[in-house]
Amino acid sequence: MLLRDDSDTIAALSTSPGECGIAIIRISGKNALGVADRVFRTAAGGKPSELPSHSLNYGWVVEASGQAVDEAMLGIMKAPRSYTREDVVEINCHGGVISSRRILDLLLQNGCRPAEPGEFTKRAFLNGRIDLSQAEAVMDVIGARTEAALRSGVMHLKGGLSARIMPLRAELMDLLAGLEAAIDFPEEEAYGGVTENAPACLEKAIEGIRFLIETSRCGIPLSEGASVAICGRPNTGKSSLLNALLKRERSIVTHIAGTTRDTVEEDTDIKGIPVRLIDTAGIKEPQDAAERKAVLRSRRYMDFADAVLLLFDGGRKLEADDRSLIRRLSRKKNVLAVVNKCDLRLRAETGLLEKAFGEYVSVSAKKGLNLGLLEEKIAGRIFKGRAPEGGEVFISSRRHLELLRRTERHLCAAGASFIDGLSPELTAQDIKDALAGMDSILGLDFSGDVLKRIFGRFCIGK
Structure with a gap:
């Protein structure tokens, strides 16, 4: 077991670096209040170490010479009622790059050392305020x-x-x-x-x-996100479906087969899951080197994605390329057959899709029909059939x-x-x-x- 060193007082900028409204610089450790006494002058005249815990105090950060560095609010949280169970001081100053850097330098000159990544939370764990699963x-x-x-x-x-x-x-x-x-x-x-x-x-x-x-x-x-590849032969509406699920136009859509020659990837939220949607090139018998590379890349995504939407043109009968994809993917449980253009007269042999995949979803990417049902089915494939329940603890x-x-x-x-x-x-x-x-x-x-x-x-x- 690691032993904490009570003599170590650490400091770090807790807000994002750069220009912002407020910067917060956090100090934790045995000498946090003593450091605050040396660098902060309250408007009321008292020492920070004499102020009550869980108080916010107006004043100035100053150098040893008395020169003011910045106007600030000083937060005091005395042990053990703090994030780390040590004395914690937080300086809320203006969010300028130079001012926050100067204050941090001043703290390091007065007895603090730079905090390591996650060290405040590690101290909260080592001091018994939280267990390791809570820290993570x-x-x-x-x-x-x-x-x-x-x-x-x-x-x-x-x-x-x-x-x-x-x-x-x-x-x-x-x-x-x-x-x-x-x-x-x-x-x-x-x-x-x-x-x-x-x-x-x-x-x-x-x-x-x-x-x-x-x-x-x-x-x-939920923690790591999931990848969803939209696959199928050319001109089934893959790019249109990507745009529909994103609710904005991202992929170029034309009536010309093979418009998408490279993958297009975008992040979105599907039923609470962080999803990366991947619009792939149409899979067919390649006619040249460029098409061959595009098809190989599409198949690679098809093999490694967490879920695959295998798209078919509902307005046309299944073609040889469709049937080849059905044979290749029919045994994969993460594949969902999707019949596009349900607003048109159905010509695709959906019975074959039901036999191969157990079910299919009819949608119209162009008119936005049945997209809610499709999202539910996508979540089901990612969750492998287990629906999350409200208030449940998940292993993430x-x-x-x-x-x-x-x-x-x-x-x-x-x-x-x-x-x-x-x-x-x-x-x-x-x-x-x-x-x-x-x-x-x-x-x-x-x-x-x-x-x-x-x-x-x-x-x-x-």
Whole structure:
């Protein structure tokens, strides 16, 4: 475990650098108030260290000579009622590049050191204000690209994942304590009931962990986003569909087949999922080197996208290129057949599409018909059939997902040990390994390398 150094006082610009209305420079540490005493003069005349906690005070940032650097408001948050559980001071000054840089330099000259990326949040974790899953959620909130992703991040920030894991952990700890007592004192009949209750306890824990793993089908796309490739033969309306889903004209649309020769990519929000839509070149038998490269690129996106919209022209019968794509993609579960131009007389053999893909969606990209239904189906393909529920905690971190899978494996191994009548020592070890996975998520057990990897992706000042 890493030990915090109380003698270290850190400072950083917490707002974006550059010209803005207000810049906030944050200080945290044992000497934060002492530094504030040296660089800030309140209009009322008192020292910052003598001011009440959670107060905002008007005054001036000054050099040792008394020369004013900037007019500012000084926020005081005394330990332990602060973000880091240390004394925290925040200087709210004018948002000029020079003024904020000069103030930060002044703080460094008066005993602060520059904060590392994420160091304020790391201190909040090390000082016990939040657990590690909540600390990671800070960046989920900051980096959220949709309202659904923001809600998911806030649930983690409020301790939603911890609330799910801690009861399971407590029961496993009780089970482990009983098992180890039975191992150490086999003659004591009082511990005999432990082995009788163990299978039910393990099964409950396994179900709880599997439920959390299942939520990653929603949580990972909300956090990381998803790619959706719009594919099909030329002139089926792929570019029109891209424009319709974006609700603005992005791709050039003409009646000439093959207008799109290169991919066009744009980000949008589909049912709360940050989605990158990819308009690909029409897939057909290439006639020259340029077409060959365009088709190869389209097929590559078709193979690696999280979801594929396979577009057909509903106003025409299926052509050879359509049928070739159907044969190639019919077994892929992330493919959604989309019949465009539903405002025209239907000529495409939709029965073949139902047989190959189980369903299809009829839309009119030109007139905007059925786009809401299409978006629901796209979300279903990305979420792999699992609809998110309001207020639910999602696993949105691949680190958490891997640790939960490891925990599940050890719990299953522990359960198998009971069924097979193996040594209770083996069962106890598997339970310990399962608990280690849970503890790594919550930060009850961690290494310096893990913290460096987690907080290294934070911005400086957070």
